[in-house]
Amino acid sequence: MVGTTLITALVASLCLFSGAGGAPLEKKQTLSLEDIQKQALANAWKVLNGTLDDGMTRGKTCNAQTVSIRKEYGDLSKDERKEYIRAVKCLLSKPSKLSATKYPGAKTRYDDFVVVHMNMTPSVHSTANFMHWHRYYIYAYETALKTECEFKGSQPYWNWAKYTDLPASPIFDGSETSMGGNGEAVSHKSGMPGTPAGPGGGCVKTGPFAGMNITLGPLMPTMDAALKIPKNPRADGYGYNPRCLRRDVNNYFITNWMKPANLVAQITGNSAIGKFQDSLQNGFGGAQALHSSGHFSIWGDPGGDVYVSPAELVFWMHHGQLDRHWWQWANYLEAQVKTRASMYEGGTNWMNPNSARGKATDPQWLDVVTPAGTEGIQSNQLFSTTAGPFCYLYQ
Template identity: 75%
Template sequence: MVGKAVVNALVASLCLFSGVGAWPSTKRQTLSIDDIQKQALANAQKVLDGSLSDGLTRNANCTKSNVAIRKEYGDLSKDERTEYIRAVKCILSKPSKLPAGKYPGAKTRYDDFVVVHMNMTPSVHGTANFMHWHRYYIWAYETALRTECDYKGYQPYWNWGKYSDLPASPIFNGDEWSMGGNGEAVPHQGGFIGRQVPAGPGGGCVKTGPFAGLNITLGPLMGTMDPALKIPSNPQRDGFGNNPRCLRRDVNNFFTKSYLRPTDLSDHIMTNTAIGKFQDSLQNDSPTKAAIHSSGHYSIWGDPGGDVYVSPGEPVFWLHHGQVDRHWWMWANYLEKELKTRTSQYDGGTNWMNPASAKGKATDQQWLDVLAPAGMNGIASNQLFSTTSGPFCYLYQ
């Protein structure tokens, strides 16, 4: 159960800078984000073929011949996008595997992913395992699409710096190969995330593209949209009640034009040399600067996209967090001399709402409950350090 005081504390955590210095003055060679990607991929391939070590035990079943390649959504062919959309719709149609009656709003297998994220939110945001748990979570979703819905591809990502006009991008343009269009244009005052952010061109229900008319049932729990939109409250204080309503979006260019530019992304990777500063500055807004992670979420906004607990109910969540994982992967891999050190770094607490919480350990187990593939629940964080060790076998293109 989340009371008003906890919600206020979470808003403060989400929107206020942690106080960790995010921009060290150490000068390094300036690289474009494309150069960083190329270097990261080249080094990751060397690790895969054994010519470079990251200090970890590589997945013995992962080789250059079978490694999965995750691609940017706009780089997928129309047929590939169609297949991904089909698989997402499939998981949206399958019945929930959660205990009957425990979560009244969980109707589908897709909802299982939302419920687990809601339960895990305090321990997997603002903590040592933010990126590690979400890597595990995205992989479980990709695995479910492949094993439960016969998807042949891999999880695509959304390159934050790629689209100058996000509503018109292949992700949101509303055509049959998109992830659905923007919400209908409705008058609203934007949102409040520690400061007022202007309204985008949407705000209403999504009525174009493959996910037009999608029904949301869980949450809201910590919604950030204008109250004047009168998004219905959940009948349960914990957000797990059955609350059917439309998928809303307010896809906008406010954040992409100021905080998600290619130079913002390359600067963030190159100026944070330790994982503690890297992950804190990735997540925590300052009074004047939105963080990269929140900027991605709030570029979509809406309901449930603007709710930190229920945000996986937005189908583009998975593309956004695929990019979070890619951003971390680039940071860990692009410098050959620092690859071994960066890959194994682990730093931070264990509870977002308690700054004095116990320090996370690399041997801490991570949990996915009914989402985990067979035999894969409770994997230690140190098995999630690399995309080609532990249970993983993928790289980013």
């Protein structure tokens, strides 16, 4: 994406990745976040056990005995965290399956996932399949960890509302069981007007991923230009551009826009998938968007780049929580489970408001990271976490 197209994308991304909105609440908050989780899990078990119908067709392979339970990273044991870290490092060590000529910056199997996201960004953000494609994408990553790196666990998530001091959380505290620490403290300004800079900004130098380099992008950077993060040698961001993983993990977004009340309001205040998805990406009730707030709570390079953000290792936990948030919305009201399961609304290109409307039969693509047997899977196979190729619930 080059020239005027890139400028157009930048303008659109500022709405997508850092927007705030003022959509009115559709009903008052009467539940706590814990209530919503309990009700969603209870109803999801009913669906799995056949006592509640969500309208999805299920085979016999996903049942109470085989279902995987995804947990919050801080709730994993230290051994479970180490196992996840080992598997991620494994993907970082395996060679890319992409063309070295077409994608010279893709050196590892992990990089393959980054390239797929870079390619798909315009069609999987602010579109009908925003939630659905990313669910499929996370599943593909989890599948690669299991089939290519012998991972024994389930993909963890980051509960946005759990930590009041994110840099000190088990995810970023820099311990041997973290996903690496915050970036080194360096003098810098915020790359986004009206938002304070965080306490990091430099290279990650603590924890299991200390000294890690990234090689793709940046394509749409949001860090202070004074930091002089090297530009990619190619306009499309696919050139080889080795540089350190930077983070600016901060508490600004989680303390202002990601409190339990914000999550409850977004879940209970949107009864249709279109408004639910839009308000996740553009803001709700005067609050910053939860999707962008999660990304910018990590920030850095590439964490704040809408195209290259999966090169940030915690991307998968952030989008795991986004998937959980959708799962909670779809399941917490027993009388609405069947109706909400099949909702699908929106366009097909986030930079074109007049793009064709998405259809539940639209195929979804993941190129070289596609799990076996799922190439071109239809969106309607991605509606439930216990139907189609999936078999997992959230704890």
